Amino acid sequence: xxxxxxxxxxxxxxxxxxxxxxxxxxxxxxxxxxxxxxxxxxxxxxxxxxxxxxxxxxxxxxxxxxxxxxxxxxxxxxxxxxxxxxxxxxxxxxxxxxxxxxxxxxxxxxxxxxxxxxxxxxxxxxxxxxxxxx
Ligand SMILES: [Zn+2]
Numbered sequence: 001x002x003x004x005x006x007x008x009x010x011x012x013x014x015x016x017x018x019x020x021x022x023x024x025x026x027x028x029x030x031x032x033x034x035x036x037x038x039x040x041x042x043x044x045x046x047x048x049x050x051x052x053x054x055x056x057x058x059x060x061x062x063x064x065x066x067x068x069x070x071x072x073x074x075x076x077x078x079x080x081x082x083x084x085x086x087x088x089x090x091x092x093x094x095x096x097x098x099x100x101x102x103x104x105x106x107x108x109x110x111x112x113x114x115x116x117x118x119x120x121x122x123x124x125x126x127x128x129x130x131x132x133x134x
Contacts, residue, residue, distance in 0.1 A: 035079070038086050048073040051092045058096035070094030 038044060051073040061068035074095045079085035 035081050035086070038079075038081070038083065043087060047087060047089060047092070051089065052094055055094040057094065058099055059093040060095055060099040068096045068099075071097050072100040074100050 052070055056070060058066075058068040058070045072095045073092050075085065076091050076093050077085055079091070085091055
């Protein structure tokens with residue numbers, strides 16, 4: 001009798017499938033990670049407190065000439081887990097919750113910023129209205 005070499009038994013086969021499924025779902029959950037470990041630091045609490053203390057008004061409403069109390073310290077450039085960006089005070093702006101949850105999320109999704117400034121120009125510096133005419 002020849003030994004059954006190189007041939008996976010049913011049990012081994014299942015194990016290798018489960019292994020690849022495990023690797024897949026691990027990769028998937030990595031993409032949705034919430035960076036809670038960064039927000040749960042004393043350093044972030046202090047940074048956020050200073051930001052809202054120094055800039056107590058919503059930056060987006062301020063651009064519209066409106067005075068609204070800010071409650072969120074927002075990262076201007078999305079940090080996506082990058083600690084250097086996360087803890088960079090230059091990368092913070094104060095926003096009210098509706099601005100943070102609305103316009104900002106929209107900007108990050110679509111790459112454009114909704115709304116206009118007091119002169120009727122779009123707030124988005126990349127908007128084609130703002131690009132110099134040829
Ligand atoms: Zn606002």
